Amino acid sequence: MTLADQTAATPAPGQPAQRGRRADAERNRAAIIEAAGVVFAEQGGTVDVREIARRSGVGMGTLYRHFPTKDDLLATVLGQEFSSWLTDAHRQATAIEDPWQALTGFFEQMLAKQGRNRALVESYAAAGGPTESCARHCYAVMDELRLRCLNAGLLRPxxxxxxxxxxxTTLSQTVLATVDSQPGQWRRLLRISLDGLRSHNTEPLPGPATHADPSRND
Structure with a gap:
């Protein structure tokens, strides 16, 4: 082996330690996100981050290096969870041949998911999702499901x-209000609400139609 080969094969001073620090940081971040997902689901977005640090096994300084504010951590955790759920729910709805079953199944999945995650239902009831990107994605999925039902003559026009x-959003508030006292009560209101959307209801809806689209900024 030449001197040049030996030099190339020898890691620069500090490289192993740097790689080790990066690996430790990645493990700490993953532990924080995992613990936060459990704690936010159990206790909601108002939980003290010290509980998250305790469950993840890291110090407060480490937690704040990765997530300077609790809002940063909440948006990261709920954004990942909501996006993963929405992608799966959309895939399932697309696979259902009957448009009405696809729409009702999507609502049922959404509210059931929120019923198991206090912070997620808080974010949806307040803003339609944990992030603007999540809200836009959810709107697009609902728009697709609405058009399927409309084109099939199943939805009032x-x-x-x-x-x-x-x-x-209204049903999410019901989930939030009854999650402790009457879990699952939202299913009754969902059935009543969806029946009112069917095309056999021909009496015009009161008030002007609303066309708010979160993907638009105007």
């Missing part, structure tokens, strides 16, 4: 996607 989003 004056229902807009914004109506469906508002309905889901």
């Amino acid at each position: 004056d229902v807009t996607t914004a109506d469906l989003v508002l309905l889901s």
